[in-house]
Amino acid sequence: MAISMSKKKSKPSKKLETKHHQFSDTLLFKILNRIPLAIFLLILIFLWSSSTTIISGKFVHVCVSSRKLNNLYCLSAGTQPNFEIPIPALNNNISTGIKEVVDIVQEVPDPIVNNGSDGEVAFAVKVVEQQLQVQRSWISNKDHVTSCDGKGIYVYDLPSKFNKDLVGQCGDMIPWTNFCKYFNNEAMGEPLVKLGKGWYHTHQYALELIFHTRALKHPCRVYNENEAKLFYVPFYGGLDILRWHFKNVSNDVKDTLGLELVKWLENKESWQKNSGKDHVFVLGKISWDFRRKNDDVSSWGTLFLELDQLQKSIKLLIERQPWHVNDIGIPHPTYFHPHLDDDIITWQLKIIRSNRTSLVSFAGAARPDAPQNIRSILINQCNNPGTNCRFLNCSSGGCDQPESVIELFMDSEFCLQPPGDSPTRKSVFDSLVSGCIPVLFDPFTAYYQYPWHLPEDHSKYSVFIEQEEVRKMKVNIIEKLKKVPLREREDMRRYIVYELLPGLVYGDSNSQLEKFQDAFSITINNLLARVNKIE
Template identity: 70%
Template sequence: MASISMSKRKSKLTRKPDPKEVCNCVIVLFKFLHRIPAAFLILFLIYLWSSSTTIISGNIVHICVSSRKLNDHYCLSAGKTQPNFEIPIPIINNSSIYLQTPNQLLMRNGENKDREEEIANAKKEVEEQLRLHRSWISENKQAECGGRGVYVYDLPSKFNKDLVGQCTDMVPWMDFCKYFKNEALGEPIPKLGNGWYQTHQYSLEPIFHQRVLKHPCRIYNENEAKLFYVPFYGGLDILRWHFKNVSNDVKDALSLELIAWLEKQKPWAKNSGKDHVVVLGKVSWDFRRKDGSWGTRLLEIDQMENPIKLLIERQPWQPNDIGIPHPTYFHPHSDDDIMAWQWKIISSYRKRLVSFAGAARPGAAESIRSILIKQCNSSADNGNQCHFLDCSSGGCDQPESVIELFMESEFCLQPPGDSPTRKSLFDSLISGCIPVLFDPFTAYYQYPWHLPEDHEKYSVFVDQEEVRQVKVNVVEMLMKISKKEKDDMRRYIVYELLPGLVYGDSTAKLEKFQDAFSIIMSSLMERVTKMDSTA
């Protein structure tokens, strides 16, 4: 579930080495892995198997899994009622992360089915967290401060601006500088119209920072504030160390300095950080290192337990983790920009039934991508029902290629990749393409403020285990969905969801709509109000 590999994203970025040389190195690596003696692989799997534990205390079961390569030890604690879906737990094989549900994990470890009730309890806890998060959604469509001001800490530049300044060598083979232009929106994409930019998926932190600085509820007296925003670019801090041979002390240095700085602030000491919010532009797993070397341990530091953490992918059993949308390429400036785009995509001719923009995961045994690609390609002889855009060969380098494909497709396949969430989910939604999901953690357990609890309004769910066992042909299944059902879902996506899934530019003037940022701020303000009423 951690974004352990940058491979699925690197085709969108500028590389310093020759791409062919990089590809050849990867091929050599996989060939080497396949030559590892079977006995060694068996021992390796036994090690991973033995790293999973189930601890029972009273009426609570804690299911944990750890791995040296994952560099962490994750636990899921129980609640009571069986929900609709399973919560994935990260497992490691010899080349990548894949997802396994608690039930599957227990069966692998030879546990009895009596444990299923405890597993169901854990899922119930997660669903109750999401209901709590949804209770903070404000009914007010416009910002109403009412004494609930937000204070923006003026952090030393090393915690944010200086990180952006390291864009040339943040990752050895990538140059991020072009993605930080235009207040981190990236370079414009004139072909797609007003408000379209080449936004990188990890640019959320500076984008959000710019918006908060201009929020109407921002105040400059910390003694009058109800909410405190900490503009730490923790995702960029992590990114610069991912592929460099440095110690864990070096990776954690800035996080520890941040905690030391915050503890000197009076507002932090007053409520132990409970009224503070941090926005992190990478997945939760990247900030939860306990052992090993991947990521930092920012969110494992005790002082970071209380603040609200807004992430593009939350950890399902962390109540103060809240998922917020990945940044897309669309950043409207006005209501007219949104309405013009709504009209364009609702009237778009959708000549394809299904599309999938992505790449296979040949090193991940549990991945269903190869099966989906095969089903998609085999349907090409049947009226070109499905189109596969291979991102591994550079097919997704240009954002307009992806958006145009989604605009001409009825359904967009969104299987998990290196982690369950996908930026592509939001690209498909803002293109009016109905997402087909295979893992509830891709969306249903993630975005309580931006996506409805009734997921059937905007998506189609297919159990990935049925795909893995080839019990269902997804393309053939989608062919059976009626035109009325498709039209109803698309209208809901375009008119009800789309405005709230995009981040307007820093000077956006939206009156009819709430964008993703406005929804976040309104929900945070509502939470502050309810905290005060129960204090």
């Protein structure tokens, strides 16, 4: 669920839509009986970039659809097909060490053949799961930084064109929307008085600014590069992309700032020392927006993350690219930014005591031009009489006010979280922060995204329903959720509220949390642990 910025919508080119239908109606079905399974897998991986998902549970699905630019979220998530999706060529036994995995040059490998078996599908899943295990191995075993000895964090003072000047373009970044109001209060936005202390109208693309502000005030920040263990590059790459969405400019123009940044870094001794391994970038949009290929004639996104110079650095994003171990997902910013431990405790008590009169809710919009998307099916099931399901229609502006969304989730036992134009949704975190159990349909929505902030055992905090079962009308979502025992719901909610919630929110810029680690603290501590382990 994203903030609805305007009712104005943009349509993709008919050429792109025709191209997708050609894939769906001709190429895919003609090749099914003509190619080995290994080659077929690579074609499925290719189609990933223009589909909702390819891996779901133990199955591979291709859901080709034209990425309609229905709202700003679609713009961020949408991309035209990439013709190469890199998969690290790991051995099937996966005995690769941490350092070796980090150093992998990720290129498309030769077709992998396992004696004619269907092990290639399992291999694709295994690659993702093994990368997540590597990322989890970087998790710090300390709750808080007790000492900054040997843990210096250096924040580059970049030329203003790489960050501050981009913020200064907020007034005309999107033709019909003034972004400037979202950058007030150090990018948290305007206060939401109705929801209480610590609540702000935070934009979903504010991560870069929020993280930068917090990093500048971190107690382990150092001003001498020689004292640093970790180097943070505060490039607002998401804002850089956003400003070009509705402007008719060439790819060269879109790539200019990212290329200039790399040249700037390459002149730094701190970068040269470890080839950028100890450097981190925080990008407030999804990985696909930064992975346009050199030969891609489309106008979508930049090639920033495809640059050879950046392959060894860590990239933190709201949605990671599944084949890159150095892409790590961190939570979308929510509306809640606590200042003190008491702010969190007060909110925990409020939502654990909330009277949840609705069994199920869904805040979102249909995707009428994407027939493979399951949202319309979910909406129809939710709107059936007597289902005790509430639907908040975001396409008609129903989600413009954060209070409406949070109050809906606080009133609901379960919150439906189907993929949109990419697997992840900000709404997943809004529901968790509201104590509403998310119902997921694609493992890439959360399970394969956030290894530092969500547990490996996803049954502790969510319900998973295979979206292919929904698409084929094999399951009634409402009836299935009714069968979840009350005790099980209560256990999940208590785990969400008391175990997960503090680590999913970003405290305000001057937060004084002592008992809890927020999303920022968890991220920084794990980054430091990661740097130590790859040396």
